[in-house]
Amino acid sequence: MREKLADDAALLARLRAGDGPAFETLVMTYQHRVFGVALRMLGSRAEAEEIAQETFLRAHRALGEFRGEARLGTWLYAIASRLCLNRLASAPRRHEQSDEAAVLRHAAENADAGAVLEQRELAAALHDAIAALPEERRIVVVLRDLEGLDYEEIAEVLGLPLNTVRTRLHRARLDLKAKLERWLP
């Protein structure tokens, strides 16, 4: 993401000028990241795509209100995170194996080579471990370890104090370590 940050200002200027293709560029640039956050948070590809689409549509509507103090990516992450947390809050769900983890586990069960099998089992375990995290910890670890945001950016995206971000991140990592004992030395 960082290598793209320099382009944010130019892209934002085009968006504000009403440049039609600029919005397409925005979606193309951030589609996988926004979708990734939604997928790790919700565990369902269909739901994740729905949230990702809504994220871009809201951004499109709110472009006039975006002051440009934050980076475009941070702004999009903030919208997506809020949508995901709202979705999870409005429809509480008991912990279930995510679609993504089920796909990985099914692939692992049908894999031939031992290394591939182990790799796919690990992927499924990782997805299960992440999905088992409490939402407030899950979003922090997703933004930090999967999306690469630094502490300050996470605090800005989630609207949290920096120490809260540090604490939640550490607790999430300890939870994951406990879930992944089998794969650790």
Next chain:
Amino acid sequence: MTCAEIRELFSARVDDALSAEERARLEAHLATCAECPREWQSFERSVALVRGIEPAQASVGFVDRVLAARPRPWYRRLGRSLLVPWPVKLPLEAAAIALVAGLALLIMQGSPELQRAGRAPVTPAPVSTPQAAPPPAATKSEPAQGPRPPSVASPDRQRRYAWPDEAKERASELAPAESRAEQPPASDIRPLPESPRVTAESRAKKADAVETLARQDTERDRAAAAGQAASAPAAPAPAAPPAAASAPAARAMQKSGELRNVTAAAASVQARLAAGDRATAERAVRDLVTRAGGRIVSRADDGDGAVLELAVPADRWDEVKRGLQGLGSLRLDETRGTRTDPRRITLRLER
């Protein structure tokens, strides 16, 4: 520093977010503790596993779906939001209808012609009474009232401003050019725009003269009025205002040929002369007027007396007046007329 406290710093160490002091304490502890280095390795490894997860990829066509779902421009959304929902659309339509009705009312009120056109036609008055049977006279006298009114589609309006050729011819035949423009508004409707030459005073005098002369020929008047009405059934007979009262008399005098003189007599003096012998007095009046350079413009007779229309040079009027006073009891009314030259005198001879 305890092991638990040291392990709280593991996340910050993974992210290289430790202060120099924290880093020094952590390194010192790890160098001396047996358990914490293993914990650190597990912790670091678990974070590495998470960070090694394959990035998620949105499905093919995601961008197109987002672009297709992009909202319409604001003006299209506004139009749709205003027009589509019935709770909004119906009041808008009702407001539009009310606006159109209000505008129509305003235009109607602002135009007297449209107001008149919208009224019911005036009920024709009976033609059997002299007071209410003015059409022929009205049509005859209307031409003298100024510019011809414009033609309009309303039947009522057409009737009011009817301009039959026959009536026009008769009017021009009966009225001298001088007095044609001074005809009183014998019409049954509101007065038409007046010629500048017509004044209220002159109209009043003319009406008096016509009324006076009309009384002399009552029987002929009625017969003539009935004949006129019968000969012009299609002529309109609108409601008669007071000004139409002289119309029968005028019509009667047209028959007798006297109207020409009567209508020409814009009399400035009204006089009544009571003499013992009316015939003698009339001859004396004729001599008096002739000597003074004047003339008898017209003469009308009724059962009680005679009415003479005199035209006397203004500078000889006093002389004629004195002569009239010598013939009998003379009553004069000069206040109503303008002092024209020659003087126009309506003189009624009585016993």
